[in-house]
Each structure stands twice: as structure tokens, then as C-alpha cells.
């Protein structure tokens with residue numbers, strides 16, 4: 001899989017992709033993530049990428065030409081399955097959307113800023129708009145990192161068998177059961193006996209029951225999905 005992220009703040013994305021699972025996935029060749037500095041595609045000698053809104057109003061708007069230049073350059077070399085714009089008014093991101101995206105080959109993600117992008121970008125250059133939640137971030141970068149993380153950890157080989165994404169909360173419509181580690185007793189707080197019993201079958205049943213109970217309590221909405 002290949003993910004191309006277009007941003008005017010490339011530094012903001014260095015850290016999420018330069019560490020831990022996302023870095024290992026790239027090192028193993030399971031995903032290629034390329035960050036593109038939008039300013040490098042500006043037609044302007046001052047590398048300008050935004051301008052005042054026609055009709056007035058506060059806030060700058062990202063211009064279409066640097067974005068189109070960058071997208072065209074990328075599209076010359078490969079076809080994209082999805083060109084995503086991160087936006088608070090997009091489709092709500094979910095595990096289902098992550099699963100779907102993890103099956104794609106090439107994805108482009110445009111990070112918005114300021115008061116948004118020229119509407120013609122959204123109308124003509126984008127195939128999909130995604131929001132990570134009902135709140136406004138100062139830019140799409142952190143949202144793009146969230147989406148990429150959720151997608152990349154699903155790619156075969158990224159996680160080991162034990163930590164496989166298939167056993168995640170949400171994948172089976174249940175939240176995860178509680179987990180414990182040593183010590184088995186801390187200041188009078190004890191780990192449930194069944195987990196120390198060594199009885200594999202009982203442990204599995206207990207975990208399942210806990211997951212069902214927790215889902216009822218915490219996410220009753222899961223039922224309806």
C-alpha cells in the first residue's frame with residue numbers, strides 16, 4: 001500500500017510516521033508513506049498557497065493551483081483508489097472505513113487548513129471527505145495521521161499474530177475485555193482468579209462475557225450498527 005499525504009506543515013507529520021508501529025511497517029516494506037510539502041507546488045515566487053476569500057470574510061482559503069499541481073504530479077506515476085480530504089464536515093471515520101481503506105492500493109490524503117480549501121478542489125479533485133470526529137482541529141494533519149494509523153495497523157504483517165488487529169475492540173462489534181499483568185495483587189486489589197487458573201477455556205469464556213457486558217454498559221449503540 002502507498003499513502004501520499006499533501007500538507008503545508010510536513011514537519012507535523014514526521015513524528016507519527018517516524019516511530020513505533022508505523023515506522024516498522026514502512027521499514028518492513030508493508031506500506032510506503034510519502035509526505036508532500038504543498039508549498040513546493042505553488043506557482044508563486046513566495047510559495048504562497050492560500051489567499052483571501054472572494055466575497056470577503058475572515059480567514060484564508062487554500063488555493064486550487066498548488067493542490068492541483070501536486071495531485072497531477074502524483075497521478076502521473078500511478079492511479080489512486082481514493083483521494084481523501086480531511087475535513088470536520090466529512091463522512092465520520094470508523095473501524096469500518098479503516099477496514100475498507102486498508103484494502104486499497106494507493107491513497108492520497110489532502111490536509112486542509114485555514115478556512116478550508118477552494119470549493120473547486122472538493123468538487124473536482126477529491127473522491128472522499130473524512131472527519132475523525134465532531135470537533136475542529138487546526139489542520140487536517142493530525143486527522144490524516146489518525147486515519148493512516150488505523151489503516152496501516154490492519155495491513156497483513158504489520159502486527160504480530162498475538163496483537164493481530166482481528167482481536168481489536170470494534171472488529172467483532174464488542175469492546176475489549178479488561179486485561180491485567182503482574183503483580184497479581186497490588187495494595188489489596190486482586191486480579192480475577194479465573195485469569196490465574198490456567199484454564200484456557202474458562203478464561204476465553206470469561207473474556208467474552210466481560211466484553212459483552214462492557215459493550216452493553218459503554219457502547220449500547222454497537223447493537224444497532
Ligand code: ADE
Pocket residue numbers: 086087088112130131132133134135136137138139140143
Ligand atoms: N480538520 C479539522 N478538523 C478535522 C476533523 N475533525 N476531522 C478531519 N479533519 C479535520
